[in-house]
Amino acid sequence: MTTAPPPSRASVVGPATIDLAGLWEYAPAPESVKPRLRDRYGLYIDGKFMEPSEGGYFKTISPSTEQTITEVAEGTQADVDRAVAAARDALPKWSSLPAIERGKYIFRIARRIQELGRELAVAESMDGGKPIRESRDVDIPLAAQHFFYHAGWADKLQYAFAGRNPKPVGVCGQIIPWNFPLLMAAWKLAPALACGNTCVLKPAETTPLTALLLAEIFDEIELPAGVVNIITGAGATGEALVNHSGVDKIAFTGSTGVGKRIAESAAGTGKKLTLELGGKSPNIIFDDASIDQAVEGIVQGIYFNQGHVCCAGSRVFVQESVRDEVVDKLKRRMNQLRVGDPLDKNTDVGAINSEGQLATINKYLAEGKGGGCDFWQAEGDVPSSGYWCRPCLFDNVQPSEVIAREEIFGPVLAVMTFRTPAEAIERANNTPYGLAAGIWTDKGSKIFEIASKLKAGVVWLNTYNKFDAASPFGGFKESGFGREGGMHGLRAYTQLD
Numbered sequence: 278m279t280t281a282p283p284p285s286r287a288s289v290v291g292p293a294t295i296d297l298a299g300l301w302e303y304a305p306a307p308e309s310v311k312p313r314l315r316d317r318y319g320l321y322i323d324g325k326f327m328e329p330s331e332g333g334y335f336k337t338i339s340p341s342t343e344q345t346i347t348e349v350a351e352g353t354q355a356d357v358d359r360a361v362a363a364a365r366d367a368l369p370k371w372s373s374l375p376a377i378e379r380g381k382y383i384f385r386i387a388r389r390i391q392e393l394g395r396e397l398a399v400a401e402s403m404d405g406g407k408p409i410r411e412s413r414d415v416d417i418p419l420a421a422q423h424f425f426y427h428a429g430w431a432d433k434l435q436y437a438f439a440g441r442n443p444k445p446v447g448v449c450g451q452i453i454p455w456n457f458p459l460l461m462a463a464w465k466l467a468p469a470l471a472c473g474n475t476c477v478l479k480p481a482e483t484t485p486l487t488a489l490l491l492a493e494i495f496d497e498i499e500l501p502a503g504v505v506n507i508i509t510g511a512g513a514t515g516e517a518l519v520n521h522s523g524v525d526k527i528a529f530t531g532s533t534g535v536g537k538r539i540a541e542s543a544a545g546t547g548k549k550l551t552l553e554l555g556g557k558s559p560n561i562i563f564d565d566a567s568i569d570q571a572v573e574g575i576v577q578g579i580y581f582n583q584g585h586v587c588c589a590g591s592r593v594f595v596q597e598s599v600r601d602e603v604v605d606k607l608k609r610r611m612n613q614l615r616v617g618d619p620l621d622k623n624t625d626v627g628a629i630n631s632e633g634q635l636a637t638i639n640k641y642l643a644e645g646k647g648g649g650c651d652f653w654q655a656e657g658d659v660p661s662s663g664y665w666c667r668p669c670l671f672d673n674v675q676p677s678e679v680i681a682r683e684e685i686f687g688p689v690l691a692v693m694t695f696r697t698p699a700e701a702i703e704r705a706n707n708t709p710y711g712l713a714a715g716i717w718t719d720k721g722s723k724i725f726e727i728a729s730k731l732k733a734g735v736v737w738l739n740t741y742n743k744f745d746a747a748s749p750f751g752g753f754k755e756s757g758f759g760r761e762g763g764m765h766g767l768r769a770y771t772q773l774d
């Protein structure tokens with residue numbers, strides 16, 4: 278599946294005239310759009326693709342076919358040193374550019390992501406297994422939106438932090454996970470750049486492709502060398518970045534276990550740190566909700582992106598009086614979900630991101646089946662190669678069960694019940710996490726009452742898994758700290774007087 282080096286992309290940059298109205302409307306293009314890929318990708322350091330210092334490459338595969346897509350460099354300590362040095366060198370020039378000029382670069386990145394939207398979406402779905410409908414309509418447009426949104430902040434920081442003389446933090450080491458690869462790159466890079474910082478970004482090892490395509494975009498729009506450096510590799514590469522003394526700020530999204538280790542190693546070093554970690558978010562269905570909409574909301578909450586979502590609504594609490602109706606309708610709906618080829622536009626649930634993640638999910642399924650709850654899985658076939666898990670749920674779950682407490686990060690739901698609003702709140706908050714929550718009811722007063730009592734960074738009301746660059750995202754407790762998006766997200770990338 279590898280191809281010759283790509284033809285150079287025509288430069289369509291120029292002075293940016295932005296048609297924001299078009300942001301959500303892609304012109305229909307054939308599904309056969311092929312991303313232009315190289316046979317192998319080096320590390321993007323100081324504005325150039327470079328060989329890794331120890332010469333190692335690893336394959337990135339498609340989890341739906343198990344075929345190799347391309348090869349990617351394995352960054353080691355020496356490469357991290359080079360990347361941090363390049364970011365350090367670029368810092369004085371980038372941070373002292375007139376803010377409006379910084380904003381223009383970020384606008385150009387946004388626009389180019391939009392223009393290459395189809396190609397990026399296909400690459401994202403190939404590399405990570407998510408349905409093309411999601412990468413095309415959610416991930417890539419939102420990634421563009423994050424750059425558009427933050428481009429607008431670049432010359433307005435004095436208004437965000439009035440009288441406090443906002444300055445950049447410096448060199449930012451940013452480590453991202455595999456569930457929303459390009460979108461997480463955008464969440465990290467866009468605010469950092471808007472605030473005048475320079476970056477070293479480490480994509481996840483199973484999904485490095487769209488970050489490398491983003492590096493090509495940086496090249497194309499002539500982002501000054503060293504402003505963003507992209508170092509591919511696995512955990513050890515991330516660790517080298519976290520521990521580097523030339524890094525001023527670390528932003529990490531991933532597992533709670535790794536997040537805790539990063540917090541320990543950053544302690545006492547003076548590095549600024551933000552962590553966006555796991556979750557086990559409650560989705561609460563009251564008996565006065567529109568049941569059909571709530572069922573859609575449950576599906577969107579846990580089966581979107583195969584459940585590889587930190588804020589997934591993985592614990593559903595249904596009011597007892599509507600329990601049977603909700604569970605029956607949910608099962609019927611789950612049987613309609615199409616599981617399969619991520620590149621088919623009719624697919625609802627794609628491939629599990631990696632063999633390792635499938636093993637994790639299967640371990641939890643075995644654990645849950647061995648407990649006292651009822652397991653149910655949607656019917657249907659899955660392709661013979663690749664990593665798959667049909668949508669499933671555990672019913673009659675006790676809150677003490679492992680599958681009700683730990684993040685599974687797969688299409689696995691735990692269904693529980695409650696009688697009173699007070700009981701719903703108590704059960705929903707009974708978790709070490711606090712990333713998100715959902716409430717389904719027709720009563721406005723109840724919405725505000727319940728929302729104010731939930732310990733969660735984001736509370737969705739009669740909807741779920743909706744994201745916007747303007748609204749801050751982040752957690753309480755073991756879900757991490759710091760906010761990304763909105764005005765709050767700028768704080769992590771600024772020093773104030």
Ligand code: NAD
Pocket residue numbers: 452453454455456479480481482510511512513514515516517519530531532533535536538539553554555556586587637684685686
């Ligand atoms: P992970 O935390 O190991 O990986 C996330 C990122 O951190 C990757 O880029 C990885 O290379 C890097 N990394 C790994 N070890 C590191 C270290 N010691 N220092 C610095 N960087 C390091 O997550 P995973 O193993 O890919 O997934 C395991 C579980 O984590 C999942 O089952 C899920 O529960 C959770 N997870 C959460 C999110 C989220 O969005 N919050 C994303 C991915 C995974």
Ligand code: MN
Pocket residue numbers: 337338339340403404405483484485
């Ligand atoms: Mn891959």
